[in-house]
Structure formats: structure tokens, C-alpha cells
Amino acid sequence: xxxxxxxxxxxxxxxxxxxxxxxxxxxxxxxxxxxxxxxxxxxxxxxxxxxxxxxxxxxxxxx
Amino acid sequence: xxxxxxxxxxxxxxxxxxxxxxxxxxxxxxxxxxxxxxxxxxxxxxxxxxxxxxxxxxxxxxxxxxxxxxxxxxxxxxxxxxxxxxxxxxxxxxxxxxxxxxxxxxxxxxxxxxxxxxxxxxxxxxxxxxxxxxxxxxxxxxxxxxxxxxxxxxxxxxxxxxxxxxxxxxxxxxxxxxxxxxxxxxxxxxxxxxxxxxxxxxxxxxxxxxxxxxxxxxxxxxxxxxxxxxxxxxxxxxxxxxxxxxxxxxxxxxxxxxxxxxxxxxxxxxxxxxxxxxxxxxxxxxxxxxxxxxxxxxxxxxxxxxxxxxxxxxxxxxxxxxxxxxxxxxxxxxxxxxxxxxxxxxxxxxxxxxxxxxxxxxxxxxxxxxxxxxxxxxxxxxxxxxxxxxxxxxxxxxxx
Numbered sequence: 350x351x352x353x354x355x356x357x358x359x360x361x362x363x364x365x366x367x368x369x370x371x372x373x374x375x376x377x378x379x380x381x382x383x384x385x386x387x388x389x390x391x392x393x394x395x396x397x398x399x400x401x402x403x404x405x406x407x408x409x410x411x412x
Numbered sequence: 413x414x415x416x417x418x419x420x421x422x423x424x425x426x427x428x429x430x431x432x433x434x435x436x437x438x439x440x441x442x443x444x445x446x447x448x449x450x451x452x453x454x455x456x457x458x459x460x461x462x463x464x465x466x467x468x469x470x471x472x473x474x475x476x477x478x479x480x481x482x483x484x485x486x487x488x489x490x491x492x493x494x495x496x497x498x499x500x501x502x503x504x505x506x507x508x509x510x511x512x513x514x515x516x517x518x519x520x521x522x523x524x525x526x527x528x529x530x531x532x533x534x535x536x537x538x539x540x541x542x543x544x545x546x547x548x549x550x551x552x553x554x555x556x557x558x559x560x561x562x563x564x565x566x567x568x569x570x571x572x573x574x575x576x577x578x579x580x581x582x583x584x585x586x587x588x589x590x591x592x593x594x595x596x597x598x599x600x601x602x603x604x605x606x607x608x609x610x611x612x613x614x615x616x617x618x619x620x621x622x623x624x625x626x627x628x629x630x631x632x633x634x635x636x637x638x639x640x641x642x643x644x645x646x647x648x649x650x651x652x653x654x655x656x657x658x659x660x661x662x663x664x665x666x667x668x669x670x671x672x673x674x675x676x677x678x679x680x681x682x683x684x685x686x687x688x689x690x691x692x693x694x695x696x697x698x699x700x701x702x703x704x705x706x707x708x709x710x711x712x713x714x715x716x717x718x719x720x721x722x723x724x725x726x727x728x729x730x731x732x733x734x735x736x737x738x739x740x741x742x743x744x745x746x747x748x749x750x751x752x753x754x755x756x757x758x759x760x761x762x763x764x765x766x767x768x769x770x771x772x773x774x775x776x777x778x779x780x781x782x783x784x785x786x787x788x789x790x791x792x793x794x795x796x797x798x799x800x801x802x803x804x805x806x807x808x809x810x811x812x
Contacts, residue, residue, distance in 0.1 A: 360512075360758045361519030363527075363765045368749075370524075380519025403750060405760035407469060 358408035369396035416445035431726035453481035461731035468757040473702035501641030559658035567650030572623025656804025691751035694726035
């Protein structure tokens with residue numbers, strides 16, 4: 350599993366951090382997404398996908 | 413395919429917690445249908461959850477009010493062309509790149525981490541307000557004494573607005589969101605709040621404090637006019653939304669004792685309960701509205717450039733395609749995430765993490781402090797905000 354984020358799309362909703370704080374954080378300055386783990390363990394698969402689905406700006410992709 | 417056409421948007425709610433039955437019936441027939449706007453424009457009504465997300469998430473739709481056909485009959489013929497322009501800084505009604513530039517200036521202030529750091533402070537505000545309510549004796553209007561003051565105190569302190577000056581904007585805030593005042597009255601109310609904000613920006617420039625408005629000015633990024641309107645937007649949004657969720661949310665819980673019991677017995681359910689109350693109540697009365705800037709096909713319907721679309725959040729949040737067999741039921745244990753009560757797309761509520769914390773702490777402490785809270789009037793007598801863009805209750809008489 351690989352997670353990619355696109356900061357230019359991000360609108361700082363924080364839904365990813367709320368869904369899985371082990372995988373995502375937010376930049377202190379402008380609230381945009383910070384990816385903490387590009388290749389997380391399988392146990393994070395469900396929450397990674399959920400975060401991608403919840404992101405209002407479609408800034409997260411999981412492949 | 414024959415398309416369903418509605419001559420006008422139904423807004424009368426037969427049950428205080430449900431979307432209008434006619435809208436639910438429309439959704440069951442067609443997730444996307446046609447809707448006549450007040451200027452005769454044949455636009456679209458989108459009621460399906462998936463379809464609402466698609467519209468709100470698509471860059472092919474604009475939120476610039478100059479593009480929108482008018483839904484509201486009151487404004488027909490009343491609104492001058494330049495009266496529909498978006499004010500500088502009002503990023504909610506702007507498209508990228510202006511929207512992106514302005515929103516980015518504030519996003520860092522509303523991160524999950526920053527909002528979590530406020531928990532203790534918000535808890536203290538809630539405790540004080542509950543103590544005040546108890547000091548009134550055995551009964552009170554929950555809206556006036558709790559649901560409105562808590563978010564108001566919070567947003568005023570965060571922005572750096574003196575809470576004691578609230579009489580200068582609270583009434584006008586309500587006027588702007590009323591569906592019953594004339595266009596002229598709404599604009600006059602808006603002008604008065606703008607004046608208040610301009611004065612505030614000038615004061616903060618001369619004497620900065622430890623607050624969001626001072627921080628925003630200190631970046632040197634927004635113009636005075638932009639800063640003033642951005643602050644106005646935050647004040648408006650911070651006031652009317654969470655207050656109504658706390659008000660009608662309490663009404664809902666009191667009317668669903670089995671669910672309230674779950675909240676009382678299992679405090680850990682509260683985060684999910686907040687999501688479910690948001691989904692179930694969807695306090696955006698109807699909307700938001702968008703206009704296509706190019707042809708776009710959604711669910712087999714060709715929405716043409718220039719077509720205005722009304723997405724219906726309350727209907728979308730009851731869509732069985734997303735929420736299963738019993739979307740009409742309040743179920744605090746249901747996986748309710750993915751609701752569109754905060755909107756979707758780039759305009760999704762900037763203050764949503766603050767709102768979540770205020771609701772989590774607000775509902776938890778309210779029912780812990782007043783376990784015997786009950787309605788003090790017949791449920792039919794609770795005055796509903798069917799006349800307001802943000803739905804809720806005007807007052808909620810309670811006893812304990």
C-alpha cells in the first residue's frame with residue numbers, strides 16, 4: 350500500500366488527521382496535509398482508505 | 413428519459429427533525445431532478461448523497477454568487493448586479509485562486525491539533541455556562557442560556573472580539589440569515605456588521621492582542637478590507653451553526669430517550685453521537701448552491717455550463733444508498749462518518765474541528781450536569797427555525 354498526498358489540492362479540513370493521526374498530520378502554518386507514513390502497515394489500510402474517501406478536496410490517494 | 417420537474421423547492425418540514433417529506437419523495441424518485449428557480453431558470457435539484465458530493469467536489473462548479481440563478485423569490489428584481497458581487501475576503505463565495513489564497517491564511521488556525529489544545533478551555537466555558545443555567549432555578553431557555561452563549565463566547569475569544577459588544581452584531585447576524593427579511597434589510601444588517609468589523613480591524617492594528625484577527629493582520633497578507641470580511645465570515649459562521657446544533661440536538665435527544673440513555677451510559681459514544689446528530693439534523697436548511705462553469709455529466713445527466721444546481725444536504729444525509737436501511741432513524745452507534753453536513757469540496761466548513769469539540773464537550777457536560785433535563789413545553793410548541801437559512805430552534809424551554 351502506498352499513500353500519496355497533494356498539498357496543492359488540500360483545503361485543510363483535518364479529516365485525515367481525525368481519521369488516522371498515525372498516518373497524517375497538518376502543517377502548523379497553513380493547515381495543509383503532512384504525510385507521516387508513505388507505506389504504512391496493513392493494519393492501517395482501512396483508515397487510509399477511509400481518509401482518502403473523506404477528504405473533501407480529493408487530495409489523498411491510496412494505491 | 414422523462415425528468416422530474418419541481419416548480420418550487422419544498423421547505424416546510426412536517427417533522428421537526430426530518431427534511432420536507434416532498435424532498436424525500438423526490439430523492440426516492442430521482443437523485444438528480446429539475447428545479448425551477450425564481451427567475452424561471454430550469455436548474456437542478458440534487459438529493460442523492462453520492463451526487464451531492466460529486467457536485468460539491470467538482471472544480472467544474474462555481475460558488476460565485478454572480479453566476480447563480482436566484483432561488484429566493486424575495487430577491488427577484490431587488491438585487492442590483494453589483495449587489496451580488498462577492499465582497500473582498502468573503503472566500504466562502506469565491507472560486508480559486510482567490511478562495512485558495514484567503515482560506516490558506518486561516519487554515520493553520522483551525523487544525524485538529526490546535527482545536528484539541530482548546531478542549532480544556534472550552535470545557536471551562538461550558539462549565540461556567542451550565543453553572544449560570546443552574547443559578548436560574550429549575551427552568552430556562554436552553555438556547556438563550558447555553559446553546560447560543562457557548563459558541564459565541566468561544567468564537568469571540570478566539571477572534572479577539574469583545575463578548576460584551578455582541579449586541580452590535582448578534583441581532584444583525586440573525587437578520588442576515590432570516591428568510592423573511594427583505595433584501596434591503598439584510599443588506600443594511602450586513603453593512604452594520606461590516607462597519608463593526610472595520611472598526612475592530614483598526615483597533616487591532618493599533619493594539620494587537622493574542623487572537624486570530626491580530627495574527628491574521630500580523631501576516632501582512634490580507635488587505636484591511638479582506639481581513640475585515642474574513643473576520644466577519646468567521647464570526648457569522650461561528651455563531652449560528654454550532655449554537656443551532658446544540659439547541660436542536662438537545663431537543664432531538666430529549667425526544668429520543670433510548671438514544672439519550674446510550675449517550676449517558678456510554679460516554680465514549682459521544683464522538684460518534686456528534687457525527688450522527690450532524691447527519692440526522694443537517695442544519696443547513698437547504699443548499700448549498702453551485703453553478704456549472706462548463707458542461708458536466710453527473711449520473712447520466714448533462715448539466716450544462718450556466719445551469720444552477722441546488723444540492724440538498726438534509727436529503728443527501730438521509731440517502732439509503734449511503735446510510736443503509738434505516739437512514740430515517742437516529743442511531744448514535746451508526747457509522748455516520750461521510751455525512752455532508754459540513755459540506756464537501758474546497759468549501760467544506762473551515763471550523764468543523766472546532767464545532768466537533770464544542771458539541772462533544774457541550775452535549776457531554778450538559779447531560780452529566782443535568783441528567784434529569786426535560787422539555788418544559790409540549791414538543792409541538794418548540795419554535796422551529798423554518799424561517800432561517802440555518803435550521804434549528806429559536807428557543808428550547810427546559811426544566812430539571
